[in-house]
Amino acid sequence: xxxxxxxxxxxxxxxxxxxxxxxxxxxxxxxxxxxxxxxxxxxxxxxxxxxxxxxxxxxxxxxxxxxxxxxxxxxxxxxxxxxxxxxxxxxxxxxxxxxxxxxxxxxxxxxxxxxxxxxxxxxxxxxxxxxxxxxxxxxxxxxxxxxxxxxxxxxxxxxxxxxxxxxxxxxxxxxxxxxxxxxxxxxxxxxxxxxxxxxxxxxxxxxxxxxxxxxxxxxxxx
Amino acid sequence: xxxxxxxxxxxxxxxxxxxxxxxxxxxxxxxxxxxxxxxxxxxxxxxxxxxxxxxxxxxxxxxxxxxxxxxxxxxxxxxxxxxxxxxxxxxxxxxxxxxxxxxxxxxxxxxxxxxxxxxxxxxxxxxxxxxxxxxxxxxxxxxxxxxxxxxxxxxxxxxxxxxxxxxxxxxxxxxxxxxxxxxxxxxxxxxxxxxxxxxxxxxxxxxxxxxxxxxxxxxxxxxxxxxxxxxxxxxxxxxxxxxxxxxxxxxxxxxxxxxxx
Numbered sequence: 278x279x280x281x282x283x284x285x286x287x288x289x290x291x292x293x294x295x296x297x298x299x300x301x302x303x304x305x306x307x308x309x310x311x312x313x314x315x316x317x318x319x320x321x322x323x324x325x326x327x328x329x330x331x332x333x334x335x336x337x338x339x340x341x342x343x344x345x346x347x348x349x350x351x352x353x354x355x356x357x358x359x360x361x362x363x364x365x366x367x368x369x370x371x372x373x374x375x376x377x378x379x380x381x382x383x384x385x386x387x388x389x390x391x392x393x394x395x396x397x398x399x400x401x402x403x404x405x406x407x408x409x410x411x412x413x414x415x416x417x418x419x420x421x422x423x424x425x426x427x428x429x430x431x432x433x434x435x436x437x438x439x440x441x442x443x444x445x446x447x448x449x450x451x452x453x454x455x456x457x458x459x460x461x462x463x464x465x466x467x468x469x470x471x472x473x474x475x476x477x478x479x480x481x482x483x484x485x486x487x488x489x490x491x492x493x494x495x496x497x498x499x
Numbered sequence: 500x501x502x503x504x505x506x507x508x509x510x511x512x513x514x515x516x517x518x519x520x521x522x523x524x525x526x527x528x529x530x531x532x533x534x535x536x537x538x539x540x541x542x543x544x545x546x547x548x549x550x551x552x553x554x555x556x557x558x559x560x561x562x563x564x565x566x567x568x569x570x571x572x573x574x575x576x577x578x579x580x581x582x583x584x585x586x587x588x589x590x591x592x593x594x595x596x597x598x599x600x601x602x603x604x605x606x607x608x609x610x611x612x613x614x615x616x617x618x619x620x621x622x623x624x625x626x627x628x629x630x631x632x633x634x635x636x637x638x639x640x641x642x643x644x645x646x647x648x649x650x651x652x653x654x655x656x657x658x659x660x661x662x663x664x665x666x667x668x669x670x671x672x673x674x675x676x677x678x679x680x681x682x683x684x685x686x687x688x689x690x691x692x693x694x695x696x697x698x699x700x701x702x703x704x705x706x707x708x709x710x711x712x713x714x715x716x717x718x719x720x721x722x723x724x725x726x727x728x729x730x731x732x733x734x735x736x737x738x739x740x741x742x743x744x745x746x747x748x749x750x751x752x753x754x755x756x757x758x759x760x
Contacts, residue, residue: 393591395587395589395591396591396592396593398553398587398591399585399587399591399592399652400604400608401553401580402551402553402580402583402585402662403580403581403585403604403605403608403652403656404577404578404579404580404581404605404608404609404656405577405604405605405608406574406577406608409608413604413607413608414593417593417595417596418593418594418595420595491595494636495594495595495636495638496594496636496638497638498638498639
């Protein structure tokens with residue numbers, strides 16, 4: 278073990294956290310939009326529009342079928358256009374957000390579909406508008422499931438930052454490849470893997486805790 | 500108050516189309532409790548769900564108060580729905596909201612200011628006897644309490660009509676009785692017109708003024724509730740009353756034996 282280990286690791290961890298935070302944020306915005314649209318435009322739902330539903334579904338499947346490492350390369354010009362560079366963590370956020378949003382969209386779709394039709398009908402019967410039903414019924418009622426789903430997606434994003442790191446995005450993945458693998462620094466390899474494992478555990482535990490506390494507040498009988 | 504004319508509804512299934520409602524004509528007077536009774540699959544649920552357009556009828560007309568319900572769409576339909584309360588067999592409360600916020604929901608949707616919502620929610624919770632439960636979540640309530648929240652929610656916007664879709668079918672007899680008492684109480688206090696559908700004869704007997712019997716999507720009998728018991732004309736009505744009579748005869752026999760005859 279050499280004394281540069283800590284500095285390298287700290288810098289890489291900060292880059293990774295930066296990528297995870299912003300990618301999760303944008304991915305959530307995009308994913309929520311996709312997930313909500315998939316649900317409400319489906320047959321028999323509040324804004325039925327089957328052509329829209331089918332188009333979004335096809336788009337999601339299309340993006341999801343492209344391996345992430347190739348998607349990053351395809352999206353390089355877009356990164357250059359939006360953030361002005363195709364290198365570094367900031368550039369990776371563009372690819373990470375777009376690459377993971379379809380996955381998140383599917384997860385959100387599944388959670389929202391669990392909200393019983395009776396609750397939606399009751400809201401319709403009370404004269405609620407489609408927007409009120411989405412934001413006051415669908416999302417709040419699905420919240421524990423949404424939190425669990427988003428947790429899975431953030432861990433997925435964490436994995437993807439490591440892949441992005443392999444082709445110039447920086448972060449822990451990059452450190453593991455450039456130092457651990459290419460320069461035979463076994464200590465760095467072990468340390469990065471360890472940090473990533475801890476990071477994923479922390480994300481999962483936080484997600485579980487939030488979902489559980491929402492669930493308990495609603496369903497625990499005192 | 501409520502006038503239904505030639506209401507027809509068919510469902511498309513994989514086996515072809517099913518006629519759920521066949522040229523239904525109905526009239527409900529203002530302030531009365533009107534019961535629609537029928538066996539499962541007779542079309543009673545479809546009928547009540549057409550009244551606030553949860554189901555889209557194929558043809559016919561529905562008028563409630565001054566509104567031509569069948570002619571409305573978009574915002575106008577939503578506004579009309581705010582004046583038609585509805586309660587459900589499985590309550591359909593929002594699990595993520597407290598009793599207070601469940602009852603506040605229709606008021607918030609209608610765009611009332613927060614202080615007015617607060618006053619109205621407390622007033623209405625008081626009326627249904629749940630003033631002490633406003634901070635509870637639905638999962639912490641009994642079935643009867645849940646239906647009381649459902650009723651409070653349906654009454655929040657001060658509707659002209661209350662639709663009850665088998666509201667007591669998931670409750671035990673004692674709770675059913677207390678909910679029926681509450682409905683009758685509200686009917687008198689607020690002069691609220693109530694349309695309810697049921698497959699329980701006791702419900703009709705207990706609180707309804709008038710009734711209609713529905714059979715295979717058709718209204719086969721209508722009139723005051725006593726008529727059903729004194730002079731049932733339709734097949735469905737005879738079957739319903741027949742079951743009741745059978746039990747009464749059996750009970751008389753057993754009690755008679757007990758008296759040592």
